[in-house]
Amino acid sequence: MPIYLPEPTPERPRDGKGYNRLSLNAHMGAGGAQCALRPTSYATLFESYDTRRAGWGGFGSCPRAGACETCALLNHPLSVSPHPVPFNAAKVLIRIDTRYPDSTALSAAPTTRLWMTDDPDDTCYRDHGQIWTWFSLRHLKGWDLGRTYRDEIGDGFWLHRTPDAWAPHVQVRARQRASSTQHAFVVGSTRAALLTCFGRCLHSDGRLLNVIGHHVPAVVDDGVLPLRPSELRLPHGAVGSRHLELDSHWGACTLALRRGRTRLSQLSFDGSTWAPGQIRGAAALLAHTED
Numbered sequence: 001m002p003i004y005l006p007e008p009t010p011e012r013p014r015d016g017k018g019y020n021r022l023s024l025n026a027h028m029g030a031g032g033a034q035c036a037l038r039p040t041s042y043a044t045l046f047e048s049y050d051t052r053r054a055g056w057g058g059f060g061s062c063p064r065a066g067a068c069e070t071c072a073l074l075n076h077p078l079s080v081s082p083h084p085v086p087f088n089a090a091k092v093l094i095r096i097d098t099r100y101p102d103s104t105a106l107s108a109a110p111t112t113r114l115w116m117t118d119d120p121d122d123t124c125y126r127d128h129g130q131i132w133t134w135f136s137l138r139h140l141k142g143w144d145l146g147r148t149y150r151d152e153i154g155d156g157f158w159l160h161r162t163p164d165a166w167a168p169h170v171q172v173r174a175r176q177r178a179s180s181t182q183h184a185f186v187v188g189s190t191r192a193a194l195l196t197c198f199g200r201c202l203h204s205d206g207r208l209l210n211v212i213g214h215h216v217p218a219v220v221d222d223g224v225l226p227l228r229p230s231e232l233r234l235p236h237g238a239v240g241s242r243h244l245e246l247d248s249h250w251g252a253c254t255l256a257l258r259r260g261r262t263r264l265s266q267l268s269f270d271g272s273t274w275a276p277g278q279i280r281g282a283a284a285l286l287a288h289t290e291d
Contacts, residue, residue, distance in 0.1 A: 003074060004066045005034040005056040033066065034059035037073045039134045040112075042096075042157050046145060048138050085143065085159075086130055087118035088167050088214060093149060094132065095125050095156040116159075123153055142166070142210075167213035172206075183209055185216050190271065192220040193282070197265045208285060212267070215281045223272030224251040231276045244287055255283050 036051040038060030047054040064071040085092060095115040114137065117129040142165030146158030166172075170192070173184045181201040185193040193216060195209070203209050232248055242264065247254045253274075256266040267286050269279060 002051050002054060003036045003068050004062060005036055005054060005059060006066075007031055007033055007056055031057075031061070033062040035062045035071075035073060037138070039138060041134075042148060045134055045138060049145065083130075083136070084168050085116065085140070085161075085165065086168055087116070088169055088218065089118040089161070090214075091146065091158050091160045092116050092118050092143075093120045093156050093158055094137070095129065095154060097126070097154065120149070120151065120153075125153075161214070163207040163211050166206075166210045167216060169218055170213040170216050172209050172213065185213055187216060187218070187220045190220045190222060192216045192271055192274075193267060193269050195265065195267045195286075198263055202265055211285050212282050215278045215285075217271070217273040217275070217278065220271040220273055222270075225253055225269060225274060226250075226272055227253060227274070227276060227279070232279060242287070244283060246283075253279060255279075255286055257286050 034056055036048055036054035036059055039045040039048045039058075040060055041058055044054070044058045048059075063073070068074050093116070095117060097113045097115055098110050099113075100110045114132045114134065115125050115129040116132050117125040119125070119128070122128055137159075140159070142162050143159040144162055146160050149156045149158055169187055171186045173186055175182045175184070179198065181197045183195040183197075183203065184191050185195070193212070195203075195212065197203065227248070228250060232246060232253065242257055242259045245256045245258060247256065252268075254266055254268040257264045265286065267282060269282075
């Protein structure tokens with residue numbers, strides 16, 4: 001895949017009368033080579049995910065004169081995000097905040113800041129959001145680039161969460177036992193849920209654990225779950241030969257995934273802040289546990 005983007009050679013065709021005609025590529029010759037791993041706009045960010053789409057123009061300059069093998073940009077691990085997304089949201093908005101200097105000089109370049117927010121209606125996104133860069137967005141794991149967005153506040157674009165993104169407010173602690181593996185979902189120092197796999201652990205890649213974490217309440221306590229069985233409805237139908245069973249009474253709720261009479265895993269909920277929709281969402285995910 002092309003990463004080093006050499007500057008095209010400018011062409012200035014003659015008009016036959018001793019003058020050079022103005023060319024559409026007359027701006028070439030001043031920018032130098034560029035790097036496809038240094039986006040500076042939404043369009044180049046999209047191209048940087050698959051540099052076979054990348055072409056010269058709109059990227060940052062090449063810092064190593066084409067020596068890509070020894071460049072830190074190429075060797076930067078994509079699995080390492082510069083900092084985590086602070087919002088537990090299915091999608092976040094990146095606001096593009098471009099400022100123009102108070103100068104009449106034609107060479108004065110505008111400056112751009114990127115602000116991440118989970119509320120597109122928040123006019124004070126600079127106070128409540130988080131600053132990002134084009135480079136850090138390119139290396140963000142677990143989020144897909146979405147469509148552009150424009151409103152009366154300004155321009156931006158969406159990022160959509162995937163199962164590879166972990167919930168920022170949840171810590172998953174695993175404990176291996178002789179006949180089971182337990183995954184505790186902890187918010188602060190309080191357990192919000194406990195997922196137990198009987199026999200072999202069924203969540204090897206962590207994606208299902210991430211998505212269950214997306215449904216965990218932002219605030220948990222040691223209170224009693226104030227839900228009645230009539231408020232909870234499990235997903236209809238079986239997944240293959242497996243089915244869900246609900247054991248719920250005032251103050252407690254446990255979901256069990258079974259194949260026939262064999263219990264594969266179970267998910268129990270702690271505290272008083274779980275809503276019925278959050279439990280139903282976790283139940284639907286539990287039904288798709290790996291075989």
